[in-house]
Amino acid sequence: MDVFYCLIHTPEAITPELCVLPGATEVEAVRGLTEVARAWPRLERIDLYRGNHEVRSFAPSDLSPVQPLRALAA
Known part of the structure; x- marks a missing residue:
């Protein structure tokens, strides 16, 4: 089974932060990614792997609280 993780890109970081995500499906991973994004106020983008x-890749606007799962449909 593959693990879901994300790379968190911020303007001040030279290298992105790595975060392993919970979940066995892509939908569950995106929910976890949305939670992680809340902790990074200066977020530029998050890459899901x-x-x-x-x-x-998700921009902050893709992760707004009203549409966290609609980002998968795009």
Whole structure:
């Protein structure tokens, strides 16, 4: 089973932060990613990975509270 994780990009960081996400499905991983994003007020983007494969990059506007799961449909 592949693990979901994300790379968190901020303006002041030279290298992104790594965060392992809970969940066995992409929907669960995006929920976890949305929670992680709340802790990073100067977020530029978050890249979601499953194993060694990038799933998608999210901008802060993709992670607004009213549409956290609609970001998958795009």
